[in-house]
Amino acid sequence: MTVRIDADAIHLVGRCAAEDADTLLVAVQEAPGRTVDLGAAQRLHLAVAQVLLAARPPIRGVPPGDFLARYLLNLLQ
Template identity: 35%
Template sequence: MPLDLSSDRIALSGLCTIEEAEPLLAALRDTADPVVDIAGLERAHTAILQVLMACRPVLSGAPRDPVAAACLAGLDREGHG
């Protein structure tokens, strides 16, 4: 599953399609200090990237997708505040 909400952080992995954008937004809104693990993210629909850029959660890891990496480069990283 590309969007995993079962742990203390939100994990994105594999191919995240537009269908995951709304649940991701809801999870980010419902979490006080969200951390999103993107280490397993291979490719993300632009809607996913837009949600992340708008909500600005702390990110953990780096995506494999160079476009996603470039879009998310300005967001805070875990351990780097």
Template identity: 50%
Template structure:
């Protein structure tokens, strides 16, 4: 499972596949006050990215992949 709900955040880990989109949607709907921690995410299926775009949860963590950070999550980091 790549979508993990903790007391502090909803964590995305590893390769988030299409099957994880529904889990992420439910996790965000059930825990609207939790941020989504993307630090351990390696890849996001477009369905997972669309959930993030549509619901606009608060994001936390730095993503190691610059393409994922900039073009999928809409973040830019100074190096």
């Protein structure tokens, strides 16, 4: 699974598909202050990125991919 939830954060791992947007949205709504860790995210479907942009959860980690690190993090911070 590409969306992992533990006590302190929601981790996006690998290639997050459109189906992961629902899981992410529910996780963010259940715990609005929970941090989303992008440190292991290789690719995010636009639906996942839209959830992040709409919900504006706290973000940590820098994605290994240049595009996500350069453009998405700028929009989220």
